[in-house]
Amino acid sequence: MNxxxxxxxxxxxxxxxxxxxxxxxxxxFMTEYGYGKATTYALNLDGKLYPPKAIYGxxxxxxxxxxKFMQTDSGKRRTFGKPQIDRILKICPxxxxxxx
Numbered sequence: 262m263n264x265x266x267x268x269x270x271x272x273x274x275x276x277x278x279x280x281x282x283x284x285x286x287x288x289x290f291m292t293e294y295g296y297g298k299a300t301t302y303a304l305n306l307d308g309k310l311y312p313p314k315a316i317y318g319x320x321x322x323x324x325x326x327x328x329k330f331m332q333t334d335s336g337k338r339r340t341f342g343k344p345q346i347d348r349i350l351k352i353c354p355x356x357x358x359x360x361x
Contacts, residue, residue, distance in 0.1 A: 272352040274320035305357045
């Protein structure tokens with residue numbers, strides 16, 4: 262394990278985002294960070310479900326301080342989809358994807 266590996270660092274940020282979600286609860290987390298409820302898929306960690314876009318987005322923001330995941334530097338809206346979900350599943354093997 263290389264502690265400087267970008268995937269290792271980002272995986273750590275994913276777990277920090279999940280801890281924040283657990284600490285705040287779903288409604289307060291969504292209000293605090295500006296994400297909506299997951300409608301198609303959820304991340305499953307130890308039987309608890311988490312909204313993939315919100316978790317990925319906060320992890321990304323933790324890794325890129327001062328920037329918002331949903332907005333690119335050029336002001337365009339950033340997308341979230343299969344590549345981001347696949348990255349979570351690859352670097353966080355204890356997390357599974359479930360269809361809602």
